[in-house]
Amino acid sequence: MAEGEFFGLLGPNGAGKTTLINVIAGLVRPDAGRAAVMGADVGRDYRRARRMLGVVPQELVFDPFFTVRETLRLQSGYYGLARNDGWIDEVMHHLDLTAKADANMRSLSGGMKRRVLVAQALVHKPPVIVLDEPTAGVDVELRQGLWQFVRRLNRDGHSIVLTTHYLEEAEAHCQRIALLKDGRIAALDATRSLLGSFSGLDLRLHLDRAALPVGIPGRVVEADGAHFRVRLATYRELEDALVRLREAGVGIREMEVHPPDLEEVFLRLTGRGS
Amino acid sequence: MRRFSTLCYKELLRFFKVSIQTVGAPVLTTLLYLVIFGHALEGRLEVYRGVRYTVFLVPGLVMMAVLQNAFANSSSSLIQSKITGNIVFVLLAPVSYVEFFAAYVVASIVRGLVVGLCVLAVTLFFVDLPLHAPLWALAFALLGAALLGTLGLVAAVVSDKIDQVAAFQNFVVVPLTFLSGVFYSIHTLPPFWQRLSHANPFFYMVDGFRYGFFGASDFAPAASLAIVFASLLAVCSATLWLLKSGYKLRY
Numbered sequence: 001m002a003e004g005e006f007f008g009l010l011g012p013n014g015a016g017k018t019t020l021i022n023v024i025a026g027l028v029r030p031d032a033g034r035a036a037v038m039g040a041d042v043g044r045d046y047r048r049a050r051r052m053l054g055v056v057p058q059e060l061v062f063d064p065f066f067t068v069r070e071t072l073r074l075q076s077g078y079y080g081l082a083r084n085d086g087w088i089d090e091v092m093h094h095l096d097l098t099a100k101a102d103a104n105m106r107s108l109s110g111g112m113k114r115r116v117l118v119a120q121a122l123v124h125k126p127p128v129i130v131l132d133e134p135t136a137g138v139d140v141e142l143r144q145g146l147w148q149f150v151r152r153l154n155r156d157g158h159s160i161v162l163t164t165h166y167l168e169e170a171e172a173h174c175q176r177i178a179l180l181k182d183g184r185i186a187a188l189d190a191t192r193s194l195l196g197s198f199s200g201l202d203l204r205l206h207l208d209r210a211a212l213p214v215g216i217p218g219r220v221v222e223a224d225g226a227h228f229r230v231r232l233a234t235y236r237e238l239e240d241a242l243v244r245l246r247e248a249g250v251g252i253r254e255m256e257v258h259p260p261d262l263e264e265v266f267l268r269l270t271g272r273g274s
Numbered sequence: 275m276r277r278f279s280t281l282c283y284k285e286l287l288r289f290f291k292v293s294i295q296t297v298g299a300p301v302l303t304t305l306l307y308l309v310i311f312g313h314a315l316e317g318r319l320e321v322y323r324g325v326r327y328t329v330f331l332v333p334g335l336v337m338m339a340v341l342q343n344a345f346a347n348s349s350s351s352l353i354q355s356k357i358t359g360n361i362v363f364v365l366l367a368p369v370s371y372v373e374f375f376a377a378y379v380v381a382s383i384v385r386g387l388v389v390g391l392c393v394l395a396v397t398l399f400f401v402d403l404p405l406h407a408p409l410w411a412l413a414f415a416l417l418g419a420a421l422l423g424t425l426g427l428v429a430a431v432v433s434d435k436i437d438q439v440a441a442f443q444n445f446v447v448v449p450l451t452f453l454s455g456v457f458y459s460i461h462t463l464p465p466f467w468q469r470l471s472h473a474n475p476f477f478y479m480v481d482g483f484r485y486g487f488f489g490a491s492d493f494a495p496a497a498s499l500a501i502v503f504a505s506l507l508a509v510c511s512a513t514l515w516l517l518k519s520g521y522k523l524r525y
Contacts, residue, residue, distance in 0.1 A: 047370075048368075050368040053366075070287070074283075077280025077281075
């Protein structure tokens, strides 16, 4: 991964995303191979490696004995930082935590706890920030605020690693993506070229008859009575398909349009899909 | 230094924030021991010439509070952090295993001594206690708290559940303290049990601590101090090795 990059680590559950991150963070020792953060080996040069790295863990962990400010001060101290209140205030401000600064961690909502986790990962201004599924169980408002803040950090020169289940998130933010499967990299490419090869729409139709008119663009993936799944390449094709249905006098009872989901991308990548 | 002092401060802050449980409760327990055993045995036992049984009992109870609380501090804090997962905040940071070790043990020593002092202060309302050699008492309290704080750390590192830490406390720490002569002089025991008591490192801690008050003990205090110190060194080396290996902390 290059310096300053916004990098996506994608994969289904159990693909090894979190394990990989834990190796980089020094929480798991690799059976083989090595990892380095900004050139610092995570084993031999662990102090430098960990100072370079800020990790937002996936689980909502917190210490119920302390307030938000205490938590952030303690975290600064673990990195050897003495007077860090200026930066702590700034981070709390950007994450909308200022009003909760003196609230006990126990009393915070899930979304607020997630923000504190982000703040904790930033107390030492690490050049590399890892977000492990940061939006799992987080409401829309926080999600947007979070992305705004992370994008700003990336503009300011921080390298970002994001793991996620959601293709849209990776698509929206990441410059490059690695797809993990069973602990191996199944694909690694710039986001645009990677997703370009999987672009398209999944059109699901419930018609008033059990036959599709001829001339419908795309490829029929599934046909079950009056239910059809058609794979289209573009929205233009979607328009054409609807026009074709109208011309043939076929009525639509239900219709859904989906972008390709990650599972499907994986199935295709590993050559087991249709 | 900053990393060590922060982690140590966090441990201290944790127990001060719940001082009803961490200081109040052990003081009450000790007072109950004093009242019950004192009431039952006062006048029937005279361990040292001219020393009433309740007076004899106090240093042992104080030391027991020091030891049990030092153990409780490191063990309960670390096992809770492991179970809730917030140990990750320390593991992610550039804190070395030596700093980690020192912070937990020093905080345990402070908790042990604070509780010990509170217990002592409260019992002074009930008994007149001589103080023959305070520095000896302090030395034994320090080393004993360090030893038990370290054992607490080991118990929490190797355990995955709170029950396992509790088992360590119930099957190792409590029997060893109760059989260390807190409530009696081992000279009152049959020869077999006397010999067995000499194999219990807790005996030397309690006996040496008591020497600081009465100037009398079952065993030579300097020899006791050497034995306690040697035990502490052995347990510390084993613990540091365990922490360095990352056993059950870094997988």
